[in-house]
Amino acid sequence: xxxxxxxxxxxxxxxxxxxxxxxxxxxxxxxxxxxxxxxxxxxxxxxxxxxxxxxxxxxxxxxxxxxxxxxxxxxxxxxxxxxxxxxxxxxxxxxxxxxxxxxxxxxxxxxxxxxxxxxxxxxxxxxxxxxxxxxxxxxxxxxxxxxxxxxxxxxxxxxxxxxxxxxxxxxxxxxxxxxxxxxxxxxxxxxxxxxxxxxxxxxxxxxxxxxxxxxxxxxxxxxxxxxxxxxxxxxxxxxxxxxxxxxxxxxxxxxxxxxxxxxxxxxxxxxxxxxxxxxxxxxxxxxxxxxxxxxxxxxxxxxxxxxxxxxxxxxxxxxxxxxxxxxxxxxxxxxxxxxxxxxxxxxxxxxxxxxxxxxxxxxxxxxxxxxxxxxxxxxxxxxxxxxxxxxxxxxxxxxxxxxxxxxxxxxxxxxxxxxxxxxxxxxxxxxxxxxxxxxxxxxxxxxxxxxxxxxxxxxxxxxxxxxxxxxxxxxxxxxxxxxxxxxxxxxxxxxxxxxxxxxxxxxxxxxxxxxxxxxxxxxx
Numbered sequence: 001x002x003x004x005x006x007x008x009x010x011x012x013x014x015x016x017x018x019x020x021x022x023x024x025x026x027x028x029x030x031x032x033x034x035x036x037x038x039x040x041x042x043x044x045x046x047x048x049x050x051x052x053x054x055x056x057x058x059x060x061x062x063x064x065x066x067x068x069x070x071x072x073x074x075x076x077x078x079x080x081x082x083x084x085x086x087x088x089x090x091x092x093x094x095x096x097x098x099x100x101x102x103x104x105x106x107x108x109x110x111x112x113x114x115x116x117x118x119x120x121x122x123x124x125x126x127x128x129x130x131x132x133x134x135x136x137x138x139x140x141x142x143x144x145x146x147x148x149x150x151x152x153x154x155x156x157x158x159x160x161x162x163x164x165x166x167x168x169x170x171x172x173x174x175x176x177x178x179x180x181x182x183x184x185x186x187x188x189x190x191x192x193x194x195x196x197x198x199x200x201x202x203x204x205x206x207x208x209x210x211x212x213x214x215x216x217x218x219x220x221x222x223x224x225x226x227x228x229x230x231x232x233x234x235x236x237x238x239x240x241x242x243x244x245x246x247x248x249x250x251x252x253x254x255x256x257x258x259x260x261x262x263x264x265x266x267x268x269x270x271x272x273x274x275x276x277x278x279x280x281x282x283x284x285x286x287x288x289x290x291x292x293x294x295x296x297x298x299x300x301x302x303x304x305x306x307x308x309x310x311x312x313x314x315x316x317x318x319x320x321x322x323x324x325x326x327x328x329x330x331x332x333x334x335x336x337x338x339x340x341x342x343x344x345x346x347x348x349x350x351x352x353x354x355x356x357x358x359x360x361x362x363x364x365x366x367x368x369x370x371x372x373x374x375x376x377x378x379x380x381x382x383x384x385x386x387x388x389x390x391x392x393x394x395x396x397x398x399x400x401x402x403x404x405x406x407x408x409x410x411x412x413x414x415x416x417x418x419x420x421x422x423x424x425x426x427x428x429x430x431x432x433x434x435x436x437x438x439x440x441x442x443x444x445x446x447x448x449x450x451x452x453x454x455x456x457x458x459x460x461x462x463x464x465x466x467x468x469x470x471x472x473x474x475x476x477x478x479x480x481x482x483x484x485x486x487x488x489x490x491x492x493x494x495x496x497x498x499x500x501x502x503x504x505x506x507x508x509x510x511x512x513x514x515x516x517x518x519x520x521x522x523x524x
Contacts, residue, residue, distance in 0.1 A: 011046070011049075011141050011142075011146045013043060013044065013045040014043065015027075015041055015043045016043060017042070018042060018413075018468060019410050019515065019519075021042065025150075027149055028149045028150060028151060030151045030152075031151070031152055031153070032152075032153045032154075032523035032524075033122075033153070033155070034154070034157040034159045034478065035124055035126050035128055035130075035158045035159065036124060036125070036126035036159040036160075037159040037474050038121065038470065039121070039152060039471075040119050040121050040122075040467055040468075041119065041120040042117070042119050043120065044115055045109070045116040046115055047111060047116070049111070049142050051141055052108050052109070052111065052141070053109040053116065053140070053141045054139070054140045054141070055107055055109065055139050056137070056140075057120065057135075057136070057137050058134075058135070058136040059122060059135050059136075060135075061133040062125075062128070063128070064122060064133065066120060066121065066123075067103055067104070068120060068121075069101050069102065069103050070101070070102050070110065070116070071117035071118060071119065072098070072110075073098055073100075073112055073113060074097055074100050074405070074440075074442065075094060075097075075442040075450075076099070076406060076442075076443045076450030077092040077094050077444050077449065077450050078092055078093045078094075078449075079092040079406075079449040079450070080399045080400065080449050082396065082449060083395070083396040083397060083447060083448060083449075084447050087396075087445075087446065087448065088446050094444065095406070097405045097406065097451075098117035098464060099405050099443070099463045099464050100440065101119070101462050101463055101464055101467060111141075121467070122152060124154055126159075128154055129154070130154050131153070131154060132152070133153075133154065134150075134151055135152060155523065157481070159477055159478065159481070162206070165206050165473060165477050166480070167416075167419070167420065167425070167427075167473060167476050167477075168206065168208040168209070168425050168426030169202075169205045169206050169207050169208070169426055169427060169428075170207070170208065170391065170426065170428040170429070171202060171207060171211075171431070171432035172428075172429070172430050172432060173211040174211075174217055174218070174433050174435075175191070175195050175198070175217075176216060176217045176228070177217075177433055178194045178195060178433065178435075179191045180437075181435045181458055182458070186224075186227070187227070187228070187247055192254065195251070196254055196257075197460055198433060198456075199254060199255050199258035199259075202258075202432065203258050203259045207260050208260065209262065209263040209264075210251070210260050210261070211267070212230055212252065212264060212265060212267070213231075213268050214230065214231050214266065214268040214269070214305070215229050215231075215268050215277045216277070217267075218267045218268075219271065219273070220271055220273065220277065221273070223286050224286070225286070226279035226286055229277065230247050230248045231243055231245055231247070233278040235278045235279065235280050235281060235282075235287075236281055236282075237282045241278070241301075241308075243308050243309070243312075245312055262321070263323055264318060264321045264323065265323050265325045266324050269293070269302065269337065269341070270326045270333070270334065270337055272327070272329070273290070274291060274292055275289070276288065276289055276291070276301060289301075293333055293336065306341060307344060307345075310345040310348065314347075320347075322349065323350060323351045323365060324341065324351065325350070325351040325352070326352050327354070327430070329354070331359075331360050334352060338350045338360075338363040338364065339363070342363075349365040350363065350366070351364065351367070352364045352367055353367075353368040353369075353430075354368075354369075355369070355373065356373055358379065361382075361383060361388075366388070366389045367383065367389070368390075369392045369393070370392065370394075370397075371392050371415065371418070372505055374502065375390070375422070377423075380423055384423075389425045389426075390424050391424050391426045391427050391428045392419060392428070393429060393430065394415065395452070396448050396449050396452045400506065401414050401415055401505065401508075403415065403429070403451065403455075403469070404449050404450060404451040405449075405451035406449070406451070407451070409468055410511065410515045411508075411511065412468045413468070413515045413519070414504075414514065414515050415427065415472075416469070416472040416475070417499055417518060418499050420476050420479060420480075420496065421496040422500065429455065431452065431453040431454060431455075432454070433456050435453075435457075435458065439457060440458060440459070451465065455469070475519065478523075479492055479518070479522060483496075492521075498514060
């Protein structure tokens with residue numbers, strides 16, 4: 001969401017809203033909340049001075065916890081809908097977006113431009129009495145002072161514990177990106193520590209899936225040392241293969257220790273570049289070959305792995321959790337691959353992201369559809385009857401609604417509620433932390449729109465979109481509570497049905513109205 005450039009002759013500040021980010025909310029505006037929810041109030045500070053900006057925060061209410069978050073500007077482009085060569089061959093508008101979120105430990109902001117962005121994050125205790133609780137935020141800079149006020153009206157509704165939310169997020173993780181950014185040796189102790197933090201950040205968003213790969217990462221664009229493979233594949237002198245699962249095992253167990261343990265997504269059986277890796281012990285080097293699924297060469301390579309992997313998973317009691325993932329590949333070839341793999345062991349499961357195929361749907365346990373696909377209710381009901389999981393995703397191809405840095409913030413609320421309205425199990429995003437070396441300052445990529453490849457930053461910082469996503473998940477919880485109440489069930493279902501109106505996907509103003517109507521209803 002572009003905010004352009006601001007200039008101000010003196011210190012000034014105001015609260016704003018995500019629905020109309022940047023606009024001035026009236027002083028002492030009222031924001032409604034449930035007990036046991038987390039509230040985020042955005043604000044803007046204008047100043048023509050670059051000197052330090054101190055603050056004091058006061059929030060009334062016993063046991064109410066509050067913190068200040070500064071939103072740092074990150075350079076990005078406005079290129080939604082353009083990927084790959086379409087992005088490389090085009091020139092797009094660039095701007096700075098308040099996306100990188102730093103929780104402040106002291107009582108001062110870093111002034112980076114004429115406008116400083118921040119959030120007040122407030123955790124409402126579950127036993128707090130309903131009522132109005134003032135919020136007061138005072139800024140001081142160079143002898144100038146400015147105070148802004150708001151009121152949190154806590155209504156007589158209690159949000160269930162977040163752990164009870166029946167809505168699964170699936171962000172694909174890129175652990176190699178972490179080691180590259182920090183220049184850590186892959187799978188060193190420093191790297192493991194950062195991956196643990198990654199899983200903690202994922203758990204906050206109700207992540208249920210740990211992303212793994214047979215080789216290096218989801219896309220395997222170049223040869224790396226065999227020690228960097230998540231599963232070390234070695235070819236012996238006699239032509240047989242051996243497999244070292246120690247890194248894979250530690251990674252999965254680390255995720256589980258942080259609460260990310262429902263599904264183990266395994267990539268690389270059918271990657272985009274159809275390239276596969278192994279360490280040739282005779283040659284003493286990593287070698288590759290290319291092959292499409294179904295060929296003799298492909299089957300000769302993968303069959304011994306599948307047999308060995310099945311044995312390993314069963315010994316670890318992980319067979320029911322493991323899911324081989326295929327991303328937007330040919331549906332017919334994917335169906336044949338599933339049949340081939342299940343012919344080796346019927347217990348293997350598959351996940352697929354892409355267009356809908358009734359035939360593939362019969363075979364795929366975890367199916368994620370593009371957000372603009374309309375799945376017939378009877379087909380969804382059939383998947384549910386089999387105990388299958390269905391989600392949807394947005395990618396760089398969706399111009400709107402999306403979750404890019406330049407997207408409307410209200411679209412995050414819209415997309416999550418749309419998944420609930422569709423009757424899906426959650427939502428998928430392809431990249432949680434695929435970073436460039438300049439990611440703290442710039443999110444411009446040659447082949448992706450800004451924000452498509454990351455939701456968190458290095459140094460334990462998250463994004464504004466991450467924080468809004470958590471807030472939007474709590475809105476889904478509220479809808480679930482109201483849908484179960486005899487007094488509000490019918491109205492809740494009526495509003496959810498309204499989310500499915502197809503024209504909303506291409507009409508930003510109408511989406512904003514829908515989000516506003518639902519928000520007002522949930523917080524009355």
